[in-house]
Amino acid sequence: MTATVPPLAGLCTFTEAQRTAMSVEDCVAWMKRHHYVLLRLHGIFTARITAEPLYELKTTFSLCSYLCAEHVSAIRKRVSELREPPLGLEVVPHAGLKLCADEVLAAPTTGALLLGLYEVLLPALAESLDVYVATTNLLADAPSVRVTRFCRLEVADMLAFGQQAIAATVTAAERTQLTPWLTMLQTTLNVAGGLGGRGTVSEELPSPMFTAQPYVYDAVPKRDGRFRDSYNAGVNPEAFLYDERFSPRDKVLMLYYKRLREIDVPEMMASILHETVGKPWGFYADMSRQLWDEARHAMLGEVGFVSLGLDWSQIPINFTWSLNLNTQLTPQERHAVLFFIEQGLMPKSGKRYEWEIGQQSGIPLAAVFQDFDWADEVLHAQMGRQWYVSSFGDLKPALEYGDRCWSKVLSHWRDYIDRGLTEHRNWWPEVYRQACERWGVTPDATALAFHETYADQRADLRSISASG
Ligand SMILES: [Fe+2]
Ligand SMILES: [Fe+2]
Numbered sequence: 001m002t003a004t005v006p007p008l009a010g011l012c013t014f015t016e017a018q019r020t021a022m023s024v025e026d027c028v029a030w031m032k033r034h035h036y037v038l039l040r041l042h043g044i045f046t047a048r049i050t051a052e053p054l055y056e057l058k059t060t061f062s063l064c065s066y067l068c069a070e071h072v073s074a075i076r077k078r079v080s081e082l083r084e085p086p087l088g089l090e091v092v093p094h095a096g097l098k099l100c101a102d103e104v105l106a107a108p109t110t111g112a113l114l115l116g117l118y119e120v121l122l123p124a125l126a127e128s129l130d131v132y133v134a135t136t137n138l139l140a141d142a143p144s145v146r147v148t149r150f151c152r153l154e155v156a157d158m159l160a161f162g163q164q165a166i167a168a169t170v171t172a173a174e175r176t177q178l179t180p181w182l183t184m185l186q187t188t189l190n191v192a193g194g195l196g197g198r199g200t201v202s203e204e205l206p207s208p209m210f211t212a213q214p215y216v217y218d219a220v221p222k223r224d225g226r227f228r229d230s231y232n233a234g235v236n237p238e239a240f241l242y243d244e245r246f247s248p249r250d251k252v253l254m255l256y257y258k259r260l261r262e263i264d265v266p267e268m269m270a271s272i273l274h275e276t277v278g279k280p281w282g283f284y285a286d287m288s289r290q291l292w293d294e295a296r297h298a299m300l301g302e303v304g305f306v307s308l309g310l311d312w313s314q315i316p317i318n319f320t321w322s323l324n325l326n327t328q329l330t331p332q333e334r335h336a337v338l339f340f341i342e343q344g345l346m347p348k349s350g351k352r353y354e355w356e357i358g359q360q361s362g363i364p365l366a367a368v369f370q371d372f373d374w375a376d377e378v379l380h381a382q383m384g385r386q387w388y389v390s391s392f393g394d395l396k397p398a399l400e401y402g403d404r405c406w407s408k409v410l411s412h413w414r415d416y417i418d419r420g421l422t423e424h425r426n427w428w429p430e431v432y433r434q435a436c437e438r439w440g441v442t443p444d445a446t447a448l449a450f451h452e453t454y455a456d457q458r459a460d461l462r463s464i465s466a467s468g
Contacts, residue, residue: 011145012138019137027141028082030132033093033197034151035075037125040101041117042068042288047105048113049270049291050326051218055226055263057110057165062266062295064158065273069288071151076281078147096192099205100185106215111170112178118162120185126155128196181209217274219326221267221319231416232316233454234424240450241357242349248360250447252304253435255354255366259301259373260312265294267322268334275331279387286383293376300369307365308438315427320416324409333405339384340402342377343395351377413454426451 008017022030045065052058080087092098104116129152138145184206193201223230237254240246269291273284305312325334345351351374358367385395392398416422429448436443 008139011142017137017139019135022136022141024082027136027144028079028084029093030128030196030198031075031079031144031148032089032091033097033195034125034128034132034148035072035079035089036093036097037101037121037195038068038072038075038151040097040105041121041125042072042284043274044101044105044113044117046270046288046291047217047274050267050322051220051222052110053222053224054110054169055224058263058266059295059299060161060165062270062292065270066288066292067154067158069285071147071154073281073285074147074150078144081143093197094192094201095203095205096188096190097195099208099211100188100192102211102215103181103185103188103209106210108210109174111166111174112181112210114162114166114170115175115178115182116185118159118166120182120189122155122159122162124189124195126152126159128194129155131196131198184209217271219271219275221264221322221326223317223319226313227317227319228313229316229422229425230319231422232318232424232427233320233411233413233416233422234316234426235428236452236454239452240428240447241354243450246447246450247444248357249362249439250432250435250444251357252361252363252366253308253432255357255370256301256304256308257315259297259304259369261298261317262294262301263298263317264319264322265297265338266291267319268325269294269338271326272331272334272338276335283387286387290380290383293380297373297376300373304365304369308435310431310434310438315431316422316425320411324411328409329405333408335388336398336402336405337409338402339381339388340399340406342380342384343399343402345377346381424453426453 007014011017042065045061045068049058049061049065052061076087076089079089100121104113104121107113107116129148132148133145133152136145187206189195190199191202191205193199237258240254241251241258269287273287273291276283302312325337329337351370355367355370355374358370361367389395389398392401413424417424428450432448432450433443
């Protein structure tokens with residue numbers, strides 16, 4: 001046998017373990033740049049969720065917000081291990097990096113945003129992460145290398161998505177029009193000595209283009225053309241789910257709808273994240289995780305419809321919850337409402353009940369989805385206790401405040417009709433009939449006739465989006 005067991009724990013060669021180019025101080029300075037750019041990417045992805053109409057981008061931005069937050073957390077921890085208190089992680093490493101991120105945040109169109117993210121910031125980050133691993137001592141600095149490689153892996157995933165999204169949405173004319181801006185962005189990175197700061201640094205910044213005016217966050221949710229009749233409150237899913245006359249199989253269809261409707265939660269949570277300043281980093285990290293979970297719950301609903309061969313765009317996916325919360329409440333009040341709703345899911349009649357419906361339905365997919373959905377919601381209730389209840393000291397006043405905030409939210413269902421925004425059409429029978437066709441069963445006459453709508457009374461309003 002000629003094979004040998006690899007030396008150095010399989011990390012690297014003896015040559016790579018003898019690199020001397022980088023001291024601890026050099027590594028920290030370099031990683032702080034990765035930290036800064038990931039922090040800004042997290043902020044950009046988050047800020048652009050609410051008003052991005054295209055559903056696939058809304059959900060992907062939710063994922064990227066979470067991924068960037070995870071890597072920010074990992075680098076913060078690693079930097080803290082390198083003799084670094086005070087950490088100095090709030091310091092802007094170079095004005096060029098800041099200008100570049102500010103400009104991408106303020107990109108006036110989705111096309112510009114995608115090009116700035118996926119053709120400037122993320123490729124520059126990928127390159128810098130690669131060069132870091134190619135430069136530092138792979139044995140002495142192994143913990144940083146590990147963090148950097150994990151980050152690189154997910155940056156590659158993000159870039160692969162971005163390329164496809166750009167190919168599908170950005171026209172040649174749009175790209176040509178944005179070329180001067182993209183060149184300017186590249187200049188901002190060049191004057192910063194490259195994203196990693198290893199090149200020649202200059203103080204001569206290019207003139208701002210999109211940030212000539214200050215960026216204004218758009219808190220009004222937007223939806224793409226598949227979302228029709230978004231003010232519709234013509235069906236009350238909770239009334240159906242808790243009615244014992246209806247079968248678990250039929251309730252699964254309503255659960256898929258409830259899951260898909262959760263796309264309003266990231267739209268709302270993004271506004272809390274963007275508009276809340278000065279919290280410890282853990283707040284933003286946990287809230288970003290929850291935001292991503294809620295986008296994932298919406299996609300579980302989407303998959304449910306696909307699994308039945310049903311076109312979800314024929315159903316109105318209501319958005320008045322995120323719209324009203326974002327435009328009527330402060331960020332802290334929105335967080336209070338979110339916690340109040342999610343805490344309400346914890347008793348047996350909440351998420352466990354939805355899982356039981358999935359179990360009893362004989363539809364394995366529904367059981368799996370509700371099982372994970374329940375697990376996620378338990379996590380969210382814990383996060384809520386840590387970051388929201390802690391400021392009240394006790395659960396009771398925290399819930400009472402959430403209850404009061406929720407009661408303040410005005411939703412004028414009749415007014416929506418008067419303004420021609422919706423007719424509150426009862427969409428249930430059509431989709432239920434189609435589902436029964438897929439299942440090869442005759443529709444249950446009582447379930448087919450179900451028609452309970454959200455009325456304009458407070459008690460009914462409160463159950464809208466009570467899925468969390
Ligand atoms: Fe949740
Ligand atoms: Fe959820």
